[in-house]
Amino acid sequence: QVQLVQSGAEVKKPGASVKVSCKASGSIFTRSYMHWMRQAPGQGPEWMGKINPSGGSTTYAQRFQGRVTMTRDTSTSTVYMELSSLRSEDTAVYYCARPLEGGSSPFDPWGQGTLVTVSS
Amino acid sequence: DIQMTQSPSTLSASVGDRVTITCRASQSISSWLAWYQQKPGKAPKLLIYKASTLESGVPSRFSGSGSGTDFTLTISSLQPDDFATYYCQQYNSHPETFGQGTKVEIK
Numbered sequence: 001q002v003q004l005v006q007s008g009a010e011v012k013k014p015g016a017s018v019k020v021s022c023k024a025s026g027s028i029f030t031r032s033y034m035h036w037m038r039q040a041p042g043q044g045p046e047w048m049g050k051i052n053p054s055g056g057s058t059t060y061a062q063r064f065q066g067r068v069t070m071t072r073d074t075s076t077s078t079v080y081m082e083l084s085s086l087r088s089e090d091t092a093v094y095y096c097a098r099p100l101e102g103g104s105s106p107f108d109p110w111g112q113g114t115l116v117t118v119s120s
Numbered sequence: 121d122i123q124m125t126q127s128p129s130t131l132s133a134s135v136g137d138r139v140t141i142t143c144r145a146s147q148s149i150s151s152w153l154a155w156y157q158q159k160p161g162k163a164p165k166l167l168i169y170k171a172s173t174l175e176s177g178v179p180s181r182f183s184g185s186g187s188g189t190d191f192t193l194t195i196s197s198l199q200p201d202d203f204a205t206y207y208c209q210q211y212n213s214h215p216e217t218f219g220q221g222t223k224v225e226i227k
Contacts, residue, residue, distance in 0.1 A: 035216075044124075044207050044218035045164065061215050095163055100175075104211050106154035108175065110163035 002027045004096050004111035011117045017084040020114045022096030029077040030054040032099055035107060036070065036081045038092040045095065051079055086118045122146050122210050126219035132227040139195040141222045143208035148188045152212035155184055155193045158221075159204045167206075168193065198224070 007021040022034065030053045037045040049060035051070040058070045064083070072079045083090060093113040099105035123146040133139050143153065151171040156164035166175045168184040171191055181196045195202055203226055208219040 044220045045209075047215045047217065059214070097163075100166065100169065104152050106156075106166055106169045106209060106211055107164075107216075108166040110165075113163050 002098060002109055004098065004109055006094075006096060006111040006114045009115040009117070011119065012086050014087055014118060014120055016086050016118075017082055018086060018116050019080055019082040020094050020096075020116070021078050021080050022111050023076065023078045024098070025077065029074060032102070034070075034072070034079045035097050035099070036068075037095045037097060037107075038090075039095065039113075040089075040092040048081070048094075053077075053079060083116075086116075088118050090116065091118045092116060121215055122149060122213060122217050124208055124210055124217050124219040126206075126208055126222050128222060129220070130223045130225060132225045133198050134227045135198055135200060137198045137227075139198050139202075139224060141193045141206055141208075141224075143186075143191045143193070143219050145189045145191075145210055145212075149210040149212035151187045152210060153184075153186070153191050154209045154211065155182075156207045156209065157202075157204045158207065164207060195224075 003025045005023045010018050012018050033050045035050040036048040039045045051058045053072045069082045093115050095110050095113050097107035097110040100108040125144045153171045155168040158164045167178050172184045183194045205221045205223045207221050
C-alpha cells in the first residue's frame, strides 16, 4: 500500500520561500507521477503541478509558473515542492498525491497535508 | 480551464436521509469525474471515479451517476460518519480542477 508522508507545518514571512517534502513508501517510487495540490481555507483543492520521479520532468499550472519548483530525490523516494515570493494568499494546506492508475486518473492516495502560513 | 460547479454549497440532513449532490462541468468531460469526501484536518478521500465506479472499501450507500457535463453523488441512507464536505474533480483535461465543495451538516 502506497503511503505519502509530508513534512511539518511552516510559518513564513511575505516574500520568503517554502519547501515542502513528500516521502513515498510501499511502491516503486518511479512508477508514476507525483502531483501537488493546495487548499486554501474554505475552498476546494487547486492543482499546482506534477513531477515525473523517473526523469524529473515537470509540468506546472500556469498561475504558478515562475514561482514553483518541483524536484525529486530518488535515493530517498522523496519529492519536493518549493514556492517562492510568498504572499498572504499562499496560506493553505499543501498536499502531494499520486494517480490511482495510469492515464486519466483521480488522485489516491494523498499525503496528510502541510499547512503553510504566510504572515508578517 | 474546466470549471466545476457544485450545488448546494451546504446541505442539512438527518441520519437515514437520502442525500443528492450535483456537480456541473463547464464543458463535456465524458465520465472522467471523481468524488471525494473530506473531514476537518484530513486529506480528501477518494469515493468514486469514472463517474460511477466505487473505490475499494467505500460503503455501497454511496453511488455516482452522470456523463458529459452533469453528475450526481447520492448517499442512500446518511450515516453519522458521512457528515463531511464532498468535492467533485474532473480529470478529463489538464489542469485537473475541483468543485468548491458541498458541506453536509447535521439537521
